[in-house]
Amino acid sequence: MLSAKMEDYLKTIYELQGRSDDPVSTSSVAERLGVTAPTATSMIETLAERGLVEREKYKGARLTREGETVAIEVVRHHRLLETYLAEQLGYDWTEVHDEADRLEHHISEEFERRVDEKLGEPEVDPHGDPIPNDRLEPVDESSGETLSEHAEGDEVVVERVRDRDAEELAYLSEAGVTPGTRLVVEEVAPIDMITVCLPDGEPVSLPGEIAEAIRVSSAEAGGSGEPSEVEG
Amino acid sequence: MLSAKMEDYLKTIYELQGRSDDPVSTSSVAERLGVTAPTATSMIETLAERGLVEREKYKGARLTREGETVAIEVVRHHRLLETYLAEQLGYDWTEVHDEADRLEHHISEEFERRVDEKLGEPEVDPHGDPIPNDRLEPVDESSGETLSEHAEGDEVVVERVRDRDAEELAYLSEAGVTPGTRLVVEEVAPIDMITVCLPDGEPVSLPGEIAEAIRVSSAEAGGSGEPSEVEG
DNA sequence: TTTTTAATTTAGATGCGTCTAAACCAGTGC
DNA sequence: GCACTGGTTTAGACGCATCTAAATTAAAAA
Numbered sequence: 001m002l003s004a005k006m007e008d009y010l011k012t013i014y015e016l017q018g019r020s021d022d023p024v025s026t027s028s029v030a031e032r033l034g035v036t037a038p039t040a041t042s043m044i045e046t047l048a049e050r051g052l053v054e055r056e057k058y059k060g061a062r063l064t065r066e067g068e069t070v071a072i073e074v075v076r077h078h079r080l081l082e083t084y085l086a087e088q089l090g091y092d093w094t095e096v097h098d099e100a101d102r103l104e105h106h107i108s109e110e111f112e113r114r115v116d117e118k119l120g121e122p123e124v125d126p127h128g129d130p131i132p133n134d135r136l137e138p139v140d141e142s143s144g145e146t147l148s149e150h151a152e153g154d155e156v157v158v159e160r161v162r163d164r165d166a167e168e169l170a171y172l173s174e175a176g177v178t179p180g181t182r183l184v185v186e187e188v189a190p191i192d193m194i195t196v197c198l199p200d201g202e203p204v205s206l207p208g209e210i211a212e213a214i215r216v217s218s219a220e221a222g223g224s225g226e227p228s229e230v231e232g
Numbered sequence: 233m234l235s236a237k238m239e240d241y242l243k244t245i246y247e248l249q250g251r252s253d254d255p256v257s258t259s260s261v262a263e264r265l266g267v268t269a270p271t272a273t274s275m276i277e278t279l280a281e282r283g284l285v286e287r288e289k290y291k292g293a294r295l296t297r298e299g300e301t302v303a304i305e306v307v308r309h310h311r312l313l314e315t316y317l318a319e320q321l322g323y324d325w326t327e328v329h330d331e332a333d334r335l336e337h338h339i340s341e342e343f344e345r346r347v348d349e350k351l352g353e354p355e356v357d358p359h360g361d362p363i364p365n366d367r368l369e370p371v372d373e374s375s376g377e378t379l380s381e382h383a384e385g386d387e388v389v390v391e392r393v394r395d396r397d398a399e400e401l402a403y404l405s406e407a408g409v410t411p412g413t414r415l416v417v418e419e420v421a422p423i424d425m426i427t428v429c430l431p432d433g434e435p436v437s438l439p440g441e442i443a444e445a446i447r448v449s450s451a452e453a454g455g456s457g458e459p460s461e462v463e464g
Numbered sequence: 465t466t467t468t469t470a471a472t473t474t475a476g477a478t479g480c481g482t483c484t485a486a487a488c489c490a491g492t493g494c
Numbered sequence: 495g496c497a498c499t500g501g502t503t504t505a506g507a508c509g510c511a512t513c514t515a516a517a518t519t520a521a522a523a524a
Contacts, residue, residue, distance in 0.1 A: 259471065270475095275511075
């Protein structure tokens, strides 16, 4: 059996890996998990011994097929829980992350199944992130484009807000930037900041790092800013 | 902060303590938690250093007021979760224990509050055990009498089935012995076994140990075997 | 009262997950 | 081509929760 910590490391490597084939650096894992580099090194070593990651010394780690499956299961738990908390227990979508982060390691298969069923086998969570199916097949974690790669005048619809910080999310939510919102890029400033217009005309300025966490789809065809439907 | 393990020890001492004022023995704690006696000794020592139990060397441990409050909070989590699993996720009352046992240590105050609200602040869980209120005031853990102390001819209503083993509970449930059921004591055998009759006349034999885990109220006044209402 | 027995505690060890301090690569700049 | 710099790993340590084996104590039996 795997410990909750091991699951956390696998999930983190999964999240940092993206669709890149480069190994994930020790320090990025350490930073994300709030531990020191040596701690990450030793945990990665352990995971490599168990065949869950491939480790290249001084380069970093990459999930094996088996490690990826574990990570996807944890991600599935996380996103199902987020959806459940929002839909069934009345949590705001900006508050669900931390609760799901703890519970994801402690629910049974049975619990997962019943939650999935109760929610009607949802395909995205409240942040717009796709929920892996129960066969744990890989999902596209980088669908669409980031808001930051768009130019002035572009019209887009927010698909996913990938931030994990509750305060930042609350700010975005309060400002009106939520999954489904239609935005027009008003200004791309040279100081790593982007300003967008909400449907009501209200401008919102966002630092580059935040804009990278917001994934959007192009909205050439006139839409209303309603939440878009799930992509396959 | 307290670890999940510490919470488990406190809950266990709470459950073994009952209304007795005697300290709970090291070995009973160890047995209940499936650890060796030295392990229990050292954990109890740790809890004593933190002021959560009073320890009498070679006698055992007793919860302090503070330790009791922690234990009651864990018990509240456990019983709210059991109720939630049964009512909202369709679990059978015989299956909820293990899931609640894991989750009880990992839910937030916010989660507890929302679950409590969604359930309408229930007063008993699916086993008939009282759910401590949110002020964590002590509850009566030994209300009523045990089935084992009854004599032939007595008519009783099952109030609580305190067993924690899913298989045993499934057997009892299958046999028709569930909270709310009206029973007539048919035979008290000298081999530590009691036989009761269900409302439909079907006899069920139970070993003494099981009969002790079943708490009942007397049912002199004719009742139908419907679930009884909550006592204050 | 002395002996025996059963439970409890001490002693010493292990694995996990973490740390700090120090040694060690690998790629960049000169 | 060599030294520097920054990230990575090794070394050694600690706290938690656990174990086994041995010593100790309390209570029961003789």
